[in-house]
Amino acid sequence: MLRARGSGRRPVMLAIAGDSAAGKTTLTRGLVQCLGADRMTAVCVDDYHRYDREERAGKPFTALHPDCNHIDIMEQHLQLLSMGEPILKPVYDHSTGRLVRPEPVEPRDFVIVEGLLPLHTRLARACFDITVYLDPPEPLRHSWKIARDCEKRGYSPDQVRAELDRREPESAAYIRPQRKHADIVVRFAPVAGRVDPPGTPLSAELLLRPTIDHPELTGVLDAEPGAGTAMHLRLHRDTDGRPVDALHVHGYVSPEESQVVKKAIWARLGARAGDGLVDPDALGRLGGAGTSDPLAITQLLLLYHLLDADHRQAA
Template identity: 70%
Template sequence: MADKAVRMVRAGGGPRPVMIAIAGDSAAGKTTLTRGLVEALGPDRCVSICVDDYHRFDRVERRDLPFTALHPECNHLDIMEQHLQLLATGQPILKPVYDHATGLLARPERVEPHRFVIVEGLFPLHSKLARACFDVTVFLDPPEDIRRGWKLARDTAKRGYSPEQVLAELDRRAAESEAFIRPQRSHADIVVRFAPIAVRHDPPGTPLSAELVLRPTIRHPDLSGVLGGHRTMHVKLCRDTDGRPVDTLHVHGYVPTEDSRTLQKAIWELLDQPGAVPDGLGVLGTGARSEPLAITQLLLLYHLLDAI
């Protein structure tokens, strides 16, 4: 099915899930961002899949290949596209499984589309056909030095690599990341960057701030009323990478919890949803809480719930 046909089917008014893509390089924070969304929506309404499961080769087989897992030839992207189309039209799939702990391809699993489907991984925005399946698209774009640190910590602690192996693989992947992963940034409705504030010289351990590029490809909530006068949260008109003007939401890492909760409540009230702001937002892998992460997750929840 062509990308235009997929968009027409999804716009036809029949029952279908609301789908969001969260793309980015390895260890960019995709799983952390996804985990909070799944917890907020609940397993009865939300299912998440990782399209890194569509790797064509296991870890041992990849050692002798002239490319890495970041190359399209190393992934079954055609099958991924077929499965995204099925999910986007409310049909189940038999998804492959790649075990990151062992590096082996495991038994496929059946995935039923729930009311919300979150798709995260290296390649969800790689093609027009894949992008046509989503209501909201996100790209995670941390500074490279921070991402390398995250990957080093994760792969040595959870995936059995030595520090030397991780650093060598990062260098080996650099060209393919630039060629195949980073170009997806231009196709995202929202670009998220967790990083220190460039103009400040905060001491080590200062919580990372969030910068969200809010492209006009989808309708974003008007936050001007609640953000007026805040020094640690504000929206600025900036220039995107293509030179076009775009709104950018900045949330400082040291934003007071009270101010953060005020903004979260305001976003939640715009949706006219029952109950309070969902618990579990902003939780990092360490168990600590990040207010910039919580606000980022809530803004994505806004778009998911607003698309119903």
């Protein structure tokens, strides 16, 4: 298998799945900006919609349904990308709801695939080295979707709420089941029971399943004074009842306390990046002007997995 850049190694493939407005693009954007476009290719599999917005209006299903997407073509393209081969990818323009001219995509050292259904089939899942599912609380995701679709896609709040209600059966049937296939489940949310001031960054909970080798974080938490305030690791029961490590990253702590954790992780886990990072400050950037330390730490751990997988392939 040859990589498109001719290095003789396949690219490292990362999937980020989740429902509409779950935060997939925000999570992806920071990683792409950090590693740079020369090393990172980002693909949105929502471009594989079978129908445009006008055509979907007359169909008995929504964009979340597999029958509304070219799943077979998506699978073929993921296989090609995983072997380092270029593809001619369809393009869905979310601002207009139309299918527009396809675009060529060249896989770089790393390929991030984000969207509604990247983990829907066994064949698609087999293409990935690391899989992530974003699982925000539904009321929070609904508020994000209303804000985004009204601002960027021309909908009214009532239209978005009606579409959310229409999509719910298919979300339950096709989107949320992908959660069980993820190596890492990420939930950004307020801490239950806390009343924080407005503007407090959301905390993050990461379920680290033993399907891949995660970094040893105990040393980071134990060795750095104050690190345990910003982040802690606990044993948790997954939805299937099995024990799993749950990493909690607190959004309410001071930037100085979060910086302790970020520096400690960089020192222990970020060394493999060497001088290859284009914009490390991109980690933690939100869609607007704000930043989030829990988001930055989540992206930093995903960056570790990308670089570790690349290092192991090189070896």
